[in-house]
Amino acid sequence: MTESVPVRCPACRREHLYAAPSFPCVCGAPVAPPLDRRGTATAVTHRSWAEDWIRLRCGSCGRLDEWPHPELGCPCGTVLRIAVTERADVTEGTEVPEVTEVTEVTEARKGAVPRAAAAPETTAARPKPRRPFQPVTIRTARDAVTAAAVYLRWLGYQDIRRADQRPPTGIGIAARGLVAQVDPTVRPASLRDVECLWLTAMTESADCAYFSLAGYATDARTRADALGVPLFVLDLTGTPQPVNSPADELDGTGA
Incomplete structure (x- = not known):
């Protein structure tokens, strides 16, 4: 505690x-x-x-x-x-030391052949499963931004910060290779909102994602599907819910 x-x-x-x-x-x-x-x-x-x-x-x-x-x-x-x-407050740029895999340490203690000298594996390495997502309860607009940031971090995105370009509506956040928009208002996100986010991501050569508390207009969802923009709805528990195929894919595979 x-x-x-x-x-x-x-x-x-x-x-x-x-x-x-x-x-x-x-x-x-x-x-x-x-x-x-x-x-x-x-x-x-x-x-x-x-x-x-x-x-x-x-x-x-x-x-x-x-x-x-x-x-x-x-x-x-x-x-x-x-x-x-x-x-x-920790100085930026500090390197995080690598953690040796437990299996490698065990093999070394048993006198097994190191991985570098072993024959190459024929099967692709499986991604490490993610732990269950722990949401942040949403009570304010700031909580909505925090919930989206925590979710993106859970997906595997790093260096989450406020976006350099301010979106026409909502709050912009960014991560390495991603631009996201969080709309904490009670108005469904519009077609223009989705297109502006997509254009911003294109200019920065990044992917994008949209988080909304009130959902999306029908034409906004149609356009997002065509552009491949992941759309999420934030419920009050702080859990982002995918509402289109790109969002389902991102939620399933992570960054």
Whole structure:
């Protein structure tokens, strides 16, 4: 269980007891930001990607990713950004050491022939099965973006960040080789929304995916099928549901 820390609102001086939520890493292990018991919470007056997200390393597999900065809503209406320790921010570019396969270590102990000297295998290696997806409950527009980012990370995409180009509607996020759009409104995504996302992906030589809370207009779904754009609907549990064939394929095979 994550340790709770006292947090005082700088606006009304009310004190709260806060425990940081944990999010699932690709390996399935929970990742939670280390809270600074001596730090002071600050009021959120504006939003920026650099302040809303922090880089954390999974303690189980060593994977480095971006995760939502812990926040708390005070009854007075102030949104508090919770202080974290310096261990939460890791210098970019740090290499994650490779983990030796357990089977290789076992063979070495038994005196078996190393893999490099063994005869080549005739069958293709099977991809490692993914762990069950652990969704993030959606209560706000920011939760919808977080849910989409966690899902893309589960699929195997890396370096998830805010997209360089802002979409006409919704919020754009990007990963290595992918541009995605998250629409947290109650309006179904339109034909223009899908086409704009596809054009943005084409200019960046990347794949794309669309996440919507309210679904899609009929012509938008037809156009997405023709362009090969994966469409997902986000339910309030935070689980993306594929709604066309490209999305089914992406959900099944991953990045």
